[in-house]
Amino acid sequence: xxxxxxxxxxxxxxxxxxxxxxxxxxxxxxxxxxxxxxxxxxxxxxxxxxxxxxxxxxxxxxxxxxxxxxxxxxxxxxxxxxxxxxxxxxxxxxxxxxxxxxxxxxxxxxxxxxxxxxxxxxxxxxxxxxxxxxxxxxxxxxxxxxxxxxxxxxxxxxxxxxxxxxxxxxxxxxxxxxxxxxxxxxxxxxxxxxxxxxxxxxxxxxxxxxxxxxxxxxxxxxxxxxxxxxxxxxxxxxxxxxxxxxxxxxxxxxxxxxxxxxxxxxxxxxxxxxxxxxxxxxxxxxxxxxxxxxxxxxxxxxxxxxxxxxxxxxxxxxxxxxxxxxxxxxxxxxxxxxxxxxxxxxxxxxxxxxxxxxxxxxxxxxxxxxxxxxxxxxxxxxxxxxxxxxxxxxxxxxxxxxxxxxxxxxxxxxxxxxxxxxxxxxxxxxxxxxxxxxxxxxxxxxxxxxxxxxxxxxxxxxxxxxxxxxxxxxxxxxxxxxxxxxxxxxxxxxxxxxxxxxxxxxxxxxxxxxxxxxxxxxxxxxxxxxxxxxxxxxxxxxxxxxxxxxxxxxxx
Amino acid sequence: xxxxxxxxxxxxxxxxxxxxxxxxxxxxxxxxxxxxxxxxxxxxxxxxxxxxxxxxxxxxxxxxxxxxxxxxxxxxxxxxxxxxxxxxxxxxxxxxxxxxxxxxxxxxxxxxxxxxxxxxxxxxxxxxxxxxxxxxxxxxxxxxxxxxxxxxxxxxxxxxxxxxxxxxxxxxxxxxxxxxxxxxxxxxxxxxxxxxxxxxxxxxxxxxx
Numbered sequence: 001x002x003x004x005x006x007x008x009x010x011x012x013x014x015x016x017x018x019x020x021x022x023x024x025x026x027x028x029x030x031x032x033x034x035x036x037x038x039x040x041x042x043x044x045x046x047x048x049x050x051x052x053x054x055x056x057x058x059x060x061x062x063x064x065x066x067x068x069x070x071x072x073x074x075x076x077x078x079x080x081x082x083x084x085x086x087x088x089x090x091x092x093x094x095x096x097x098x099x100x101x102x103x104x105x106x107x108x109x110x111x112x113x114x115x116x117x118x119x120x121x122x123x124x125x126x127x128x129x130x131x132x133x134x135x136x137x138x139x140x141x142x143x144x145x146x147x148x149x150x151x152x153x154x155x156x157x158x159x160x161x162x163x164x165x166x167x168x169x170x171x172x173x174x175x176x177x178x179x180x181x182x183x184x185x186x187x188x189x190x191x192x193x194x195x196x197x198x199x200x201x202x203x204x205x206x207x208x209x210x211x212x213x214x215x216x217x218x219x220x221x222x223x224x225x226x227x228x229x230x231x232x233x234x235x236x237x238x239x240x241x242x243x244x245x246x247x248x249x250x251x252x253x254x255x256x257x258x259x260x261x262x263x264x265x266x267x268x269x270x271x272x273x274x275x276x277x278x279x280x281x282x283x284x285x286x287x288x289x290x291x292x293x294x295x296x297x298x299x300x301x302x303x304x305x306x307x308x309x310x311x312x313x314x315x316x317x318x319x320x321x322x323x324x325x326x327x328x329x330x331x332x333x334x335x336x337x338x339x340x341x342x343x344x345x346x347x348x349x350x351x352x353x354x355x356x357x358x359x360x361x362x363x364x365x366x367x368x369x370x371x372x373x374x375x376x377x378x379x380x381x382x383x384x385x386x387x388x389x390x391x392x393x394x395x396x397x398x399x400x401x402x403x404x405x406x407x408x409x410x411x412x413x414x415x416x417x418x419x420x421x422x423x424x425x426x427x428x429x430x431x432x433x434x435x436x437x438x439x440x441x442x443x444x445x446x447x448x449x450x451x452x453x454x455x456x457x458x459x460x461x462x463x464x465x466x467x468x469x470x471x472x473x474x475x476x477x478x479x480x481x482x483x484x485x486x487x488x489x490x491x492x493x494x495x496x497x498x499x500x501x502x503x504x505x506x507x508x509x510x511x512x513x514x515x516x517x518x519x520x521x522x523x524x525x526x527x528x529x530x531x532x533x534x535x536x537x538x539x540x541x542x543x544x545x546x547x548x549x550x551x552x553x554x555x556x
Numbered sequence: 557x558x559x560x561x562x563x564x565x566x567x568x569x570x571x572x573x574x575x576x577x578x579x580x581x582x583x584x585x586x587x588x589x590x591x592x593x594x595x596x597x598x599x600x601x602x603x604x605x606x607x608x609x610x611x612x613x614x615x616x617x618x619x620x621x622x623x624x625x626x627x628x629x630x631x632x633x634x635x636x637x638x639x640x641x642x643x644x645x646x647x648x649x650x651x652x653x654x655x656x657x658x659x660x661x662x663x664x665x666x667x668x669x670x671x672x673x674x675x676x677x678x679x680x681x682x683x684x685x686x687x688x689x690x691x692x693x694x695x696x697x698x699x700x701x702x703x704x705x706x707x708x709x710x711x712x713x714x715x716x717x718x719x720x721x722x723x724x725x726x727x728x729x730x731x732x733x734x735x736x737x738x739x740x741x742x743x744x745x746x747x748x749x750x751x752x753x754x755x756x757x758x759x760x761x762x763x764x765x
Contacts, residue, residue, distance in 0.1 A: 190588040232607070242693070248695070
């Protein structure tokens with residue numbers, strides 16, 4: 001294993017990137033037919049960033065419509081289509097693909113493998129996910145996207161209420177991309193359990209790989225019920241079945257149970273890998289060993305299991321029995337225990353460390369501060385009586401954006417800034433990264449903070465306009481201004497990624513002086529990852545190599 | 557490939573994609589992959605079964621399960637499917653003992669039993685539709701019955717097609733002791749489809765009537 005730390009000169013990186021200069025059809029053919037986990041991972045990330053921009057533009061249109069009371073910018077039906085596709089896009093075509101993509105790139109490198117367990121299945125998973133997304137967006141071409149909301153409550157999906165073919169394409173898109181997600185999860189389980197480097201017992205596994213494993217288990221349990229439920233919607237619509245058709249004895253409530261049995265594990269699918277990234281970043285930038293690895297690992301498992309029993313906290317207002325309300329409230333509050341363990345362990349890792357505030361750590365700190373607040377509003381909403389008051393209000397919209405952007409997105413940015421040098425061999429511009437961070441951080445507060453207040457003042461989610469007398473106008477204007485502050489942050493990010501790819505400072509193999517295996521190979525890694533498969537003796541194999549006099553395996 | 561990287565074929569390189577490390581590993585990566593896939597299938601069928609049970613006997617219009625479902629036929633198809641599990645197990649044992657001809661025989665018998673099950677289902681559905689007028693749109697029983705039994709039948713069909721491919725390869729002498737892992741995974745899938753049928757049969761035809 002090469003441990004050279006001297007940065008390569010520009011020409012060498014360029015040579016490694018392009019290898020022999022090739023025509024663009026050959027390059028395209030190369031990418032379309034690749035089964036290399038790194039290229040597939042990058043394609044997942046590219047797809048996710050594309051859909052991030054699409055979903056972001058939808059959000060900007062929604063925000064512009066709500067800037068004034070009685071605004072006529074969008075028609076009500078268009079507004080409904082936009083918030084449906086915004087939610088669907090961000091969850092299915094941005095959130096999961098970016099995490100699966102980062103996992104795809106990193107998991108084999110971190111566990112010392114040459115590829116995923118099933119490389120061709122991996123390629124299938126990506127293409128199926130991509131075309132699932134395109135299929136859902138094809139609904140715009142056949143008379144309009146569905147206007148049913150991302151959780152598509154029955155009976156809105158019944159033919160009487162959703163007349164166009166948009167709902168069919170939406171269902172097909174989610175079924176198809178769901179199959180892609182399941183293949184990715186199968187691949188992660190097989191790779192992480194079956195293909196670790198010699199010596200890497202399950203208790204020495206890098207933390208990000210551990211969280212990807214449990215995310216995959218959640219995907220395997222949560223996505224198939226959604227697939228089954230979507231098939232039922234299509235059977236109802238196109239073959240005259242009666243699953244959710246109340247007039248013929250079907251049950252609208254059943255859809256809610258099926259959807260949220262998927263929907264709640266889904267939010268943990270979207271956050272567990274981010275916990276993993278944060279857990280990789282914080283020790284490296286605090287120059288300390290992770291505090292309480294075993295407790296962190298157990299907490300990850302606990303979250304994965306508890307999350308399967310909390311789904312009906314999305315349904316307190318539907319009128320369940322007292323017993324069910326209490327059960328789901330208590331189960332939801334239980335999640336805060338393992339999450340709290342993680343939080344305090346991150347803080348304890350930072351405590352007394354020599355903290356380097358480089359951009360990955362900056363985003364990690366952004367994550368910690370934001371996720372704390374999002375978690376606290378989550379505890380508020382898990383209390384059933386509180387939820388009775390604020391369910392389906394802007395408070396809920398504020399809450400979940402706070403965890404999905406403040407949590408998932410900030411954490412993902414921490415990961416991307418951390419591993420970008422490994423992927424490209426170049427450093428991202430720290431100056432641009434700081435602009436990106438502060439614009440996002442401030443814009444984020446201004447956007448989603450006022451949503452909590454407008455929710456308290458009674459503003460329901462998904463309304464396309466409101467009365468000026470309700471006192472919501474100023475808060476909505478703040479929210480829209482916040483979105484306008486965030487928009488350039490994403491532009492700076494994309495610019496930074498592109499600019500640094502060509503002009504960034506050469507990074508060398510291990511710019512952060514990190515400890516996991518991916519930093520032991522070259523940047524960018526060769527197609528075979530490792531010339532010889534490394535042998536591992538502790539959780540920080542590169543520390544052992546750099547400090548043969550004081551290796552970790554003496555203490556673990 | 558830059559010059560600083562030694563070639564892949566160094567002495568320490570571990571060949572192949574499934575390079576599980578040495579030592580007492582109970583399962584290979586492909587086996588874990590199959591188990592993960594089957595876990596997702598368990599989640600899928602559990603959803604369909606839960607929906608079937610939650611709509612059971614909720615209909616206000618007939619026909620009901622008791623009026624329509626014929627036990628003798630289904631007991632016959634069930635025997636076919638369950639004995640196919642035995643046949644595929646014997647096929648695997650034959651392959652392990654490197655007896656190719658015997659493997660092909662047991663494997664072909666498994667396929668025949670699977671096809672017999674499907675033929676029984678086709679006959680049953682024809683009867684249900686033509687004689688009893690039970691369609692997917694007739695009532696909740698029709699909706700949930702055809703969905704659950706239909707998805708199981710789809711899995712049997714996929715299994716039969718996969719086994720036909722393996723049989724074709726085996727007749728071309730390309731299934732050997734060396735690559736029996738693929739055969740083993742197909743048989744895991746087939747056993748799983750059988751186990752699902754045990755639940756479907758018990759719930760739909762025994763307790764649900």
